[in-house]
Amino acid sequence: DLHYPLRRQRQMCIRDSFIQTIFNAERLSAECGVMCMAYIDRLLEYTHISLHPSNWRRILLGALILASKVWEEQAVWNVDFLSLFPKVSVKDLNNIERHYLNGLKFNVSLSSGVYAKFYFELKSLSKKFTLQPLSEEGIKRLEEKSAGLESSERSRKINRTQSHDQFVPKSRPHIID
Numbered sequence: 001d002l003h004y005p006l007r008r009q010r011q012m013c014i015r016d017s018f019i020q021t022i023f024n025a026e027r028l029s030a031e032c033g034v035m036c037m038a039y040i041d042r043l044l045e046y047t048h049i050s051l052h053p054s055n056w057r058r059i060l061l062g063a064l065i066l067a068s069k070v071w072e073e074q075a076v077w078n079v080d081f082l083s084l085f086p087k088v089s090v091k092d093l094n095n096i097e098r099h100y101l102n103g104l105k106f107n108v109s110l111s112s113g114v115y116a117k118f119y120f121e122l123k124s125l126s127k128k129f130t131l132q133p134l135s136e137e138g139i140k141r142l143e144e145k146s147a148g149l150e151s152s153e154r155s156r157k158i159n160r161t162q163s164h165d166q167f168v169p170k171s172r173p174h175i176i177d
Helices: 004-026 030-047 056-071 078-084 090-103 112-125 136-155
Strands: none
Touching: 004 030, 004 056, 004 078, 030 056, 030 090, 030 112, 030 136, 056 078, 056 090, 056 136, 078 090, 112 136
16 A cells, blocks of 8 residues: 555654653653553553554553553642543543553552663654663662552552443544544
């Protein structure tokens, strides 16, 4: 198909714009991007779902919500993301987060080795990637914060589900268009 490269290029522009908009509006750090990639990879591995046009935004947003809650110094609330998505409610974001945590089996801990793997993968994809590797202090912070969030989320006893329907909608989702 002669138009395939153009379609692929357009899809990549949409994806990049979506990501850039969230990072700029929420002032997310580059470390959140690295953690986000690790969470997406883990979700796909645990649930055996694949990314496609009707679910990638929800999967990305769920990973960004978790990464920001783990990494950022200030408290991050799902309501903080509402200004970006006028058709989304706090309940929608809470559901995305809950299903994401269930899909991850509440495993939000990231070791320095897992972080480094995704750091170097992202660095190899872009010459503009200027984030420096984590310092010893950063490694300690990553492991403490991610283990702490995992522990607190497990203790909240969120209703677990074996379904991944929230990530693989039967029809085009109405939110995050």
